[in-house]
Amino acid sequence: MNDGTTSDRKRDTSGPAARGDRMDGVTRAFVAHRNLLFTVAYEMLGSAADAEDVLQETWLRWAGVDLATVRNQRAYLVRITTRQALSHLRTLGRRRESYVGPWLPEPLLTAPDVAEDVELADSVSMAMLLVLETLAPTERAVFVLREVFGLGYDEIAGAVDRSPAAVRQIAHRARAHVAARRPRGVTSAAETRRTVEAFRHAVETGDLQRLLDILAPDVVLLTDGGGVVRAAPAPVVGAGQVARVLGGIAAAMSLHPTRVNGDPALIVRLGGAIDTVMAIRVDDGLVAGLYAVRNPEKLSRLERETPLRR
Incomplete structure (x- = not known):
């Protein structure tokens, strides 16, 4: 006999409650990784305003993803963000060609914990961001994802639409380019x-x-x-x-x-x-x-x- 309780009814997985649960999961995942995604976009663009635009576009695409098909939410979100940032970067390159006077990255007021993470502080420093400006867009994306965020070559390949073997070559070329131009002085x-x-x-x-x-x-x-x-x-x-x-x-x-x-x-x-x-x-x-x-x-x-x- 069916008494109308949830345990006796077939659960509706497509109704408003289920869709609400799904969006809650999507939102939690995005919020959990938001600061990381902003940092990826900012290091690629040197502009906080443009990085925020990239995050808006990332959210719109992420909101339509079926979480059941995503094995690694962090990597998936980074891939979406990277693709959007690459699109912006190519547009920004043309805009900066007509910029009046020297162009500098948009400065960010950072907390003490950023300075304590030596690799992160170095990667977002004005000096390094100016070095990254001398890389081609795909080289910059590969360098940032590999050297700063430690992504594997397979993950990066999915983000930049290149093969893992090609990504390895790009990473090697980008590392050599940056090493030749980055500041070398060391001070405590x-x-x-x-x-x-x-x-x-x-x-x-x-x-x-x-x-x-x-x-x-x-x-x-x-x-x-x-x-x-x-x-x-x-x-x-x-x-x-x-x-x-x-x-x-x-x-x-x-x-x-x-x-x-x-x-x-x-x-x-x-x-x-x-x-x-x-x-x-x-x-x-x-x-x-x-x-x-x-x-x-x-x-x-x-x-x-x-x-x-x-």
């Missing part, structure tokens, strides 16, 4: 802190000699104004030239130490508003690279930390 965390503090004090006081002492002879200052605000139209190279540019900053501005993209940085405020964020690269105890972002469109994420994950 304690020495970096001392150097950055000395640099900040020299800028704040306008002490030209102190600046010259703390800047590497071949230091490079890149300033990104995006054609919106005033910025140097080309890289400023050499301690003397960079010191002269920085010498006049302190008069009307306040400097606040922080961490951007895992590196030490200074937020420069004018009248209380963020005017510039300057990431600092220290090699062998000297300031070797300065990455000053002034483009207002790139300064929106500096009031809150952005979680990055591997």
Whole structure:
């Protein structure tokens, strides 16, 4: 006799409740991996705004997936994200060809745990993201997925639509390309802190000699104004030239130490508003690279930390 209880009825696996359970599972999986997916997209694009667009597109595709057919949710989501990021990257390449002045990645305010993960901090640093800009789109995707996130060649092959053998060759070529261009200087965390503090004090006081002492002879200052605000139209190279540019900053501005993209940085405020964020690269105890972002469109994420994950 059927008394109408659930145990005696055939369970409806296609009704609203079942669909709701499925969407709950889809949502939980996406939320669990969201910070990872954002980091993948950001490392491929150098733009938080574009990375967020990629995540929206990833979600739309993921929402239609049958979870029963997915063996590894992390790998599947990374594959969708990579494909969307590759599509964006090819469009961005054409856009950046017409960018006014030096282009720098969109800076992210990062938590201390990013700096503690040395490999992650290195991979999202301004210096490394600029090196990644010199790779072809597929090379960049393969390098990021292999060297930063540790995906296997088979997984990467599915993300970039190449064979595992081809991915191995691309990875080898990309590693050699990056190794030839990445900064080589090594400085301890304690020495970096001392150097950055000395640099900040020299800028704040306008002490030209102190600046010259703390800047590497071949230091490079890149300033990104995006054609919106005033910025140097080309890289400023050499301690003397960079010191002269920085010498006049302190008069009307306040400097606040922080961490951007895992590196030490200074937020420069004018009248209380963020005017510039300057990431600092220290090699062998000297300031070797300065990455000053002034483009207002790139300064929106500096009031809150952005979680990055591997």
